[in-house]
Amino acid sequence: MAEEKHYMTVEGKEKLEKELEFLKTERRKEVVERIKVARSFGDLSENSEYDSAKEEQAFVEGRIVQIEKMIRNAVIIEEDTNSSVVSLGKTVKFIELPDGEEEEYIIVGRAEADPMDGKISNDSPMAQSLMGKTIGDKVSVSTPGGDMEVEILEVK
Template sequence: MAEEKTYPMTLEGKQKLEEELNTLKTAKRAEVIQRIKIARGFGDLSENSEYESAKDEQSFVEGRIKTLEQMLNHAEIIDNGDIAADEIAVGKTVTFKELPDEEPETYTIVGAAEADPFSGKISNESPIAKGLVGHKLGEDVEIETPGGTMKVKIVEVK
């Protein structure tokens, strides 16, 4: 039997997914069902765009619920208790400078489920995170990215 995929995430990330799941199951699901009922009242379902739109949204909501349940059932909460304070790992925040003299960039490395690059959270599966994990404060690291090799200096790990 195939091994189940686990989803590494921080406790905060798990709580956010649980909140989203709760909102989808309680508020959003009921809202979509109400839209379907209203759209049915418009008559012929074969040419009813409101009905089609509501059914599409229902499919999306139910799919997202299923995805979230899968992720939460197989969540692996990140515990960095055994990791050295200056070593990069999932759940830690790292600041690095691209060499020779770029501005520092700061990212928190999180599981793919909670990645949000616009908020400074990158997936542990991203090329940058893969290149940084396991390295330590002060090291110069070469990271392979789709755009080529990037040379960085790690300037802070939290």
């Protein structure tokens, strides 16, 4: 069975590689040290510090496995500066109709999506609705808060 592809920019992959390096070299050591200290408190069956450290260790190890898989299955988004069609890796500016504010997002893979930083996943309803459209197109987007209509102002 083929593993899921993870679409990302070069910068997104580099960010994941740095996080992976940090988790393997620094965070693992910190957690192991917490476990050692917690063990010194005695009876492990009633040691909440030990339980907490073990849970953190499981989280860190899970994140390492997740990042390694994402990097292994990374598909780098190629920059296409010639096209004005909304696609993966493009920045799209739009306005909510009839009189909303302008919004601008970069469409990225889910691995690096961060709406607060202006990056939306290509799997999101917003991105799915915008993909393949061009400047001037009016698009209906289904959101958890209801349907909205937007007009694409710029694609870069």
